[in-house]
Amino acid sequence: MESIGVLMTCPPFDPYLVEQLEKRFTLFKFHSIPDKAHFLNSNKASIRAVVGNASAGADAQLIHQLPNLEIVSSFSVGLDKIDLAKCRERGIRVTNTPDVLTDDVADLAIGLMLAVLRRLCPSDRYVRSGQWKRGDYKLTTKFTGKSVGIIGLGRIGLAIAKRAEAFSCPISYHTRAEKSDVKYKYYPSVVELAANCQILVVACALTEETRHIINREVINALGPKGVLINIGRGPHVDEPELVSALVEGRLGGAGLDVFQDEPNVPEELFGLENVVLLPHVGSGTMETRKEMADLVVGNLEAHFLNKPLLTPVL
Numbered sequence: 001m002e003s004i005g006v007l008m009t010c011p012p013f014d015p016y017l018v019e020q021l022e023k024r025f026t027l028f029k030f031h032s033i034p035d036k037a038h039f040l041n042s043n044k045a046s047i048r049a050v051v052g053n054a055s056a057g058a059d060a061q062l063i064h065q066l067p068n069l070e071i072v073s074s075f076s077v078g079l080d081k082i083d084l085a086k087c088r089e090r091g092i093r094v095t096n097t098p099d100v101l102t103d104d105v106a107d108l109a110i111g112l113m114l115a116v117l118r119r120l121c122p123s124d125r126y127v128r129s130g131q132w133k134r135g136d137y138k139l140t141t142k143f144t145g146k147s148v149g150i151i152g153l154g155r156i157g158l159a160i161a162k163r164a165e166a167f168s169c170p171i172s173y174h175t176r177a178e179k180s181d182v183k184y185k186y187y188p189s190v191v192e193l194a195a196n197c198q199i200l201v202v203a204c205a206l207t208e209e210t211r212h213i214i215n216r217e218v219i220n221a222l223g224p225k226g227v228l229i230n231i232g233r234g235p236h237v238d239e240p241e242l243v244s245a246l247v248e249g250r251l252g253g254a255g256l257d258v259f260q261d262e263p264n265v266p267e268e269l270f271g272l273e274n275v276v277l278l279p280h281v282g283s284g285t286m287e288t289r290k291e292m293a294d295l296v297v298g299n300l301e302a303h304f305l306n307k308p309l310l311t312p313v314l
């Protein structure tokens with residue numbers, strides 16, 4: 001397989017993934033190539049696979065420039081950076097990394113809820129800056145028993161629900177259609193869900209339908225005591241609306257792992273104690289990233305050995 005060209009479109013941040021790919025294929029790291037057009041012109045014939053992630057995948061333009069592309073193997077569960085329609089049209093296979101990251105992302109969602117309500121980050125800063133010596137930290141807000149509304153009840157949404165249930169949180173949800181196999185309360189509109197929960201979690205895939213699913217109306221329905229948790233994608237949220245609601249106190253708090261224009265985060269949020277900001281690390285544990293990398297490589301190997309894909313999307 002050494003002669004097969006694999007184009008890595010995401011930054012090569014995961015050394016294990018890079019090492020495993022380099023062992024088996026001819027790996028091109030697109031991110032660090034200065035003249036991309038020239039590179040593609042000279043190498044397009046040899047590139048038969050693309051490896052991307054949540055930050056860069058394979059858009060229509062790139063797919064168009066790679067005449068021999070057979071498979072896109074994404075180091076992510078989200079597929080929003082891949083033009084699936086183009087892949088379908090060209091018969092290009094697509095794989096992602098579901099299941100292995102579910103626990104980590106759900107754990108992080110609960111971590112964000114606790115961090116926002118119990119003010120974990122500012123109270124840590126309180127100790128480090130020596131302020132504790134001058135008096136106790138102010139009282140925070142209880143998490144146990146808060147009602148949790150979840151947008152998207154797939155693998156990750158369900159794992160969040162299960163964890164929140166252990167904190168005695170009543171669970172409700174919104175999806176395109178009500179699920180017959182869950183006992184949680186269903187709301188057919190996101191505004192209704194937001195009006196009826198204290199913590200609203202975005203856990204759905206990013207599609208044209210779910211872009212800006214969190215808008216001004218939803219934020220106002222969640223209200224000055226409500227908390228928004230986003231472990232989905234930045235564009236799920238109308239970010240300027242979220243920022244103004246937080247600055248004006250129309251929303252109680254937010255725990256955000258994802259942003260509209262990563263790694264750029266609105267600076268207006270930096271001074272707010274009711275906001276926790278994370279650098280898109282939902283699946284970012286050593287254990288899970290290794291399992292994800294093994295899936296990326298396993299899918300490529302399966303494809304080039306004409307075996308069934310491990311986690312096919314297309």
Ligand SMILES: O=CC(=O)O
Nearest residue numbers: 054075076077078
């Ligand atoms: O954001 C991370 C992923 O989609 O896996």
